[in-house]
Every structure is written in C-alpha cells, then in structure tokens.
Amino acid sequence: MKFRLSVILILVSVVVGYSSTTEIKIKNIKDFYNKAINEVPLLRFINSKEGIGYSYFLEFLNSQLTSDSTKINALLDNSLSIYSDKGYTYDEFLNPNYIQILKNLIDDSNYFSVTTKDATALSDILENVFYYERNGNEFILEEEKIPFYKQENGFSFKKDISIVTTEESTYLLYGKIHNFFKKGKEWSFYFDVNQKTLNGYFETERFSDNSSKFNISDLEEEKIFGDILDIHKIKKDKFISYIQEFLIPHDEFSKNNFLMILNALDDEEFLMVDSRNIIDNNEYSFLVFSPINLDEIEEFLNRKNLIKGQLGTFNYFKISHDKVGYPVYVYYDNNETIFSTLFPEDMRIYLGEVNRFKYLRTYDSIEKRENLERINIIDLERYFSNKFYSTSSSFITLEYFTEENKEFVNIHIK
Incomplete structure (x- = not known):
C-alpha cells in the first residue's frame, strides 16, 4: 500500500x-x-x-x-x-x-x-x-x-x-x-x-479569438509521421521565420531555394505539421498542406541546374548548400510539401510504410475534432523501446480550442 x-x-x-x-x-x-x-x-x-x-x-x-x-x-x-x-x-x-x-x-x-x-x-x-x-x-x-x-x-x-x-x-x-x-x-x-x-480538461476566460481554426478530418487521409507532432495553421509570410531556427541555413543559396518553394505555394495560409523524432534531435520535418505550382518549380530547377529525384508520387531535391549546415531536402507533390532533414532513403520508408492519419491509435484519442487551434501529439512507444526495452504503446495528446469566449486545453494520457 x-x-x-x-x-x-x-x-x-x-x-x-x-x-x-x-x-x-x-x-x-x-x-x-x-x-x-x-x-x-x-x-x-x-x-x-x-x-x-x-x-x-x-x-x-x-x-x-x-x-x-x-x-x-x-x-x-x-x-x-x-x-x-x-x-x-x-x-x-x-x-x-x-x-x-x-x-x-x-x-x-x-x-x-x-x-x-x-x-x-x-x-x-x-x-x-x-x-x-x-x-x-x-x-x-x-x-x-x-x-x-x-x-x-x-x-x-x-x-x-x-x-x-x-x-x-x-x-x-x-x-x-x-x-x-x-x-x-x-x-x-x-x-x-x-x-x-x-483525461485532463483545462479552461480559462478568453478576451479575443484571432486564431485560425481547422478540423482534424482535414488530415485524416494524409500520411503523417513522427513521434512528436505539432499541428496548426500558419500564414505564408510567417512560415520562413517559424522554421528557420530548425532547418534553413542562413546562406543565400539555401534561402533562395526555400523562398522559391514558398512562393510556389498557392495558399496564403495553410495547415502544417511539425514532426520530430523523439530519439534523434537532428531529425525534423515540416509537412505543409497546400496546392503548389509544379510548373514554377520545374522551371526553377532547370534554370539552376538542380538535380531532382522521385519517391512514389513525390519529387524532391536538396535545398541546402553542400558545405553549409545540416542537409535539408524538400519533398513535394500536387498538394503537400515536406521540408525535412530526412535523407531520401529514410523518407522512402516513412512515405511507404506509415499508415494514413485516421488509422493511427493517436488519431482515435483526439476528442475535440472541429474548430481546433492546435494539436500536440507525443508518441512514447519508440522512446520506451529505445531507453527501457519496453513494448509500452503510451502516448499523450493535447487539444487547444476556444468556445463561447473561453479557452480550453484537453490533455489525454494513454
């Protein structure tokens, strides 16, 4: 006792x-x-x-x-x-x-x-x-x-x-x-x-509500990978400063490549997922869900003589300079763009083996599904397996939203 x-x-x-x-x-x-x-x-x-x-x-x-x-x-x-x-x-x-x-x-x-x-x-x-x-x-x-x-x-x-x-x-x-x-x-x-x-439920008074909303169903058919996920909307003009700390080196070559991809995105605001590996601190991916102008990218690649590869429906190329910082790749198809430190051989595994979001056990745990401002997911399975040789499939999810001038955070610990 x-x-x-x-x-x-x-x-x-x-x-x-x-x-x-x-x-x-x-x-x-x-x-x-x-x-x-x-x-x-x-x-x-x-x-x-x-x-x-x-x-x-x-x-x-x-x-x-x-x-x-x-x-x-x-x-x-x-x-x-x-x-x-x-x-x-x-x-x-x-x-x-x-x-x-x-x-x-x-x-x-x-x-x-x-x-x-x-x-x-x-x-x-x-x-x-x-x-x-x-x-x-x-x-x-x-x-x-x-x-x-x-x-x-x-x-x-x-x-x-x-x-x-x-x-x-x-x-x-x-x-x-x-x-x-x-x-x-x-x-x-x-x-x-x-x-x-x-299940933990937190609430407080809210005086203004300017955050963009999304529904979890917007992502249910997507393949989303990573142990630590941060799902939210972001405006295009805020995106570069948001991810630059993690991915984009401060050299002109990388900046120009990144800005070209960013300008090719059709939407001025889009849903994105920050994806991180709980074991490897160098593994970052940012999944952006927006239609993209493929012709504009193709013209840029030809003009800069950059080599393009292919993984299933995704094209990719390296946007960082060989001699500056950690390698960064961009993977893209008609409706999704991924900025990532994952090498193509590793990304091939993720894109080929990961189930659609709606089939993941973490998806089922999400209680609030509409008019969300943010979702955090921490999947601890790989952490426990690596650190403690355990088969625990535990995870934590957090849902952020507002209703009737109140702000809510729901926490689910499995």
Whole structure:
C-alpha cells in the first residue's frame, strides 16, 4: 500500500509544471490509484519496477514508515488538498529525487489537508519521510511553525488562514492554476479516467479569438509521421521565420531555394505539421498542406541546374548548400510539401510504410475534432523501446480550442 504515495507526484508534476499559483485536490487517493495508475498504461509503466525507476520510492517508504499497512491503507482512503502560490517551472520536476520534490510542494504550500480521522499515519509520513518535527499541535520545519487542526472532515495545515478553496467536485483530481503555459491567466482543471486514458480538461476566460481554426478530418487521409507532432495553421509570410531556427541555413543559396518553394505555394495560409523524432534531435520535418505550382518549380530547377529525384508520387531535391549546415531536402507533390532533414532513403520508408492519419491509435484519442487551434501529439512507444526495452504503446495528446469566449486545453494520457 505504501508505494501508492509515489504516484501522486506524477499527476502533481503534470498539473503544476507551468504554474505560479496552484490548487490541487484529489477526491480519494486510493480511488485515484485504482482508476488511474492501475488502468492508464503510461502511469502504470512509470510506477513499475521495470519502468522509469520509481520503485526506489517504495523501498524508501518501507524502510522509513512505522505504520502498518492497515493504517496506511486507511490514510489513502481519503481526499488530499494542496494550495501553493509559489511559481513552478517544468525543469524543477526533472530532478530524479522525487521525494524531495514532493517535500518541496508540501513545504511551499499555504494550505494542505487530508480528510483522515487518524493522525498517526499522517504524522508518520511528515516526520519520517519529510523530516518535520512535531510539537503538540504544530509541525516545525527549520524555524517555521505550521499549526494543524483537527476538523470535522479531517486534518488541515494552514499557513494562510485567508485561503478560499475550490468547491468540491466529482472528478478524481481537480483544482485551479494561475499562469498555466505562462499565459498569465487563471485556469480551472479536472481529470478523469475513461477507457484506460487519463483525461485532463483545462479552461480559462478568453478576451479575443484571432486564431485560425481547422478540423482534424482535414488530415485524416494524409500520411503523417513522427513521434512528436505539432499541428496548426500558419500564414505564408510567417512560415520562413517559424522554421528557420530548425532547418534553413542562413546562406543565400539555401534561402533562395526555400523562398522559391514558398512562393510556389498557392495558399496564403495553410495547415502544417511539425514532426520530430523523439530519439534523434537532428531529425525534423515540416509537412505543409497546400496546392503548389509544379510548373514554377520545374522551371526553377532547370534554370539552376538542380538535380531532382522521385519517391512514389513525390519529387524532391536538396535545398541546402553542400558545405553549409545540416542537409535539408524538400519533398513535394500536387498538394503537400515536406521540408525535412530526412535523407531520401529514410523518407522512402516513412512515405511507404506509415499508415494514413485516421488509422493511427493517436488519431482515435483526439476528442475535440472541429474548430481546433492546435494539436500536440507525443508518441512514447519508440522512446520506451529505445531507453527501457519496453513494448509500452503510451502516448499523450493535447487539444487547444476556444468556445463561447473561453479557452480550453484537453490533455489525454494513454
């Protein structure tokens, strides 16, 4: 039972990774464990001894706690609330010392409560895992004294008695966040589990809505490859500055070739996919979906005496200079253009073997399908296979959209 405490940190890090004011409520710790950690493949793998390595937490707790399994189990059959106004950044949660991270969350909290009737196991954790000293109705951390109160619904620790917390909810985990994704606004959020997927829903007020929209069905027949995908619309005049950081060397030869392709695109705004390899940082592809003037490209190639190759329905040529930067190729047909660091022999495999988008398991997980502003997909299968020799087919998807003056971000963890 003790190792269940370790998994709370996993969800805490997902929620507070980009926050500066955070309130987290877990309706029932044991229920969350049974429905999320036991059912969601990614969380189950992370918590396993064969996974990323959280098993040391179990060993540490077993050696430190004095309470028996009955008391620990009773403690877990309660709700948990944490409120903090401290700012957190994602890199703070990359520290492998997860016990220290969880301790920091407790240390920095303005409000912390557990709805247990028995303080024994709770005191056991605070004293023997987080090294607080208890003195009567106070816990002492260095020079700070933290009073705790026995209330009708459990125990609470309040450094700031003026805090007003979120109303109760039926969801497994819920609360509010300020500055989520560093946008400077307050978001409410909640998580549930359905069909072995942990679903997180975030919403906030939106004052203006100028983003271009698309439907996921616009891409369902396309072959989209890559472990990390960022799907969105972009205007042609913003495209070169957008991808230049990743692909296009700053020499005149490469710039001229790139601008020629860009000018040949018919649409002034188009749907695109940023595609990256989760293992190889040098592998980038940008898939652009727009009709293109093939005659204009052919005339340019003949005039510049550039050699063209062919992969199925796609033509291609190298747009970067041989002696400047990493090689960059452009692959194109009537309605799609791909700027990529993939060599033709590698691109042949992707174009030949990848299924259409609508047949991918990640496509099925997308809940919001119309009037989208952005979609992110992180497929972890190859990462786990390469790093941990695991066959886990886990992935994460994020959907960004607006409705009725509200901004939403949906997160699905499989």
